[in-house]
Amino acid sequence: MATPPKDLVLVGGGHAHALVLRQWGRAPMPGVRLTVIDPNPAAPYTGMLPGHIAGHYARDAMMIDLIRLARFAGARLILDRAVGLDLTGRRVLLAGQGAVGFDLASIDIGIGSGLPDVPGAGDHAVAAKPLGSYADRWAAFVARGLPRPRVVVIGGGTGGVELAMASAFRLRQAGCDPCMTVLEQAPSALPGVGRGARAALLSRMEALGVRLKTSVHVTGILPDRVVLTESEVASDFTLTVAGAQPQAWLSATGLITKNGFVTVGPTLQTSDPAVFAAGDCAHLSHAPRPKAGVFAVREAPFLVHNLRAALSGAQMKKYFPQRDYLKLISCGDRIAVADKAGLRLQGRLLWRWKDRIDRSFMAQFASL
Structure with missing residues (x-):
């Protein structure tokens, strides 16, 4: 009987995950089924947002096409919003399409900048x-x-x-x-x-x-x-x-969090070794840093290496961000x-x- 594929699920289309998908398309891993979950078919590159607001860039110029990127990576793209994790059952819970099972998952869903406690x-x-x-x-x-x-x-x-x-x-x-x-x-x-x-x-x-x-x-x-x-x-x-406002559902996952952000160590693993996190939604417990896109970009090579390592049993690499940039x-x-x-x-x-x-x-x- 053929060995069933392992399910790697990327929750969110943030900068780190976009780079993981690109690298995965260049070197796919046999025996792994890749899924991406994001509510939108395109994800913004925030570095160009001020230029767009100023009128220097059209909106399309700063949007990463997740449909094309997923196709390049050989991944399934689910246009839905993650609302929770079932760590025991190894499932990502979705707002509109039930749940998606995983053997390994990674979270890169960014942050919000709203003021939920301010009336109006x-x-x-x-x-x-x-x-x-x-x-x-x-x-x-x-x-x-x-x-x-x-x-x-x-x-x-x-x-x-x-x-x-x-x-x-x-x-x-x-x-x-x-x-x-x-x-x-x-x-x-x-x-x-x-x-x-x-x-x-x-x-x-x-x-x-x-x-x-x-x-x-x-x-x-x-x-x-x-x-x-x-x-x-x-x-x-x-x-x-x-x-920086974390997405509220992260605190209810059972993962260790810091002020609502998912705590990760040098390998970008959370308190559950089968779940990774990167970008602004993650808190680097070993080297806390302000929320900035540069860290998500520089985490990506370590994230893709460690996801492969977790799936294959190879040695992981440790990420230590620079103090200044x-x-x-x-x-x-x-x-x-x-x-x-x-x-x-x-x-x-x-x-x-x-x-x-x-x-x-x-x-x-x-x-x-």
Whole structure:
């Protein structure tokens, strides 16, 4: 009797899993049946999101075609949302199609940036992550052509500042005179950014007319304004980029988690050796790092090697992320700021460098 195939199930189409699929298509593993589960037929490359919001890239330019990628990898693609894991029965539970059995599974489902505890956020604000309807709602808002649109970005980290500048640039290009405000709860914005890069980014924000309000606490969001503890800010479009929100079902899986994120060790295995996790949904217990796409990309070679090793009994490799990395932060116009070792570097050359990096990443999937 023939030996039945082993089932490897990738939950989510995040950056790490996209690279795993590409590598798997180049070197498939005999005797393994590969399945990918994602609610959407395409997954966004978040590195190009600010450029899309600014109008530099069409939406298709930043989307990874999961249908084509799955076909290249010889994988089955299930367009559904995972809502749980049955670790005892070795099943991934789905929102609409029952369950999918696995011998080995990996989770790469990203994060959210909504504010579930703020009244009105779900109804009157748009979350930057997951992409969801953000791109569509932003395009519709720009098309309204308001002469003085009021946009509020909640979250003064790198992501919030980058998207605020992208939004300001896009609206100015559309002939509008935007009133842009970034709200940050902490005493200062851009935590974790070096002194030189921070100064450059604050200068670019000022040049684009983006106001920054720090030490504020959002207590509610209404259709036309954001309510703070002691004041209000008028808003026609409210975007939430504050913090990183894990998907709620992860905490109910029985896997060990840290603040809702799945805990993994150096091999990217969770507390259940048959389940791996990568990208923003994972917490690196041995080397905690901020949520950033660069780590998902660099985890991918280790993830694909260790998945093969787990299926074949070979030795696994250990992933240790770098402590610091070069950040190229776009500033609305085709200008970028580099953050590395406290230096202050900015200009169009850096934007072209970032553009080349981003296009090269996407080219991996366009040529399949």
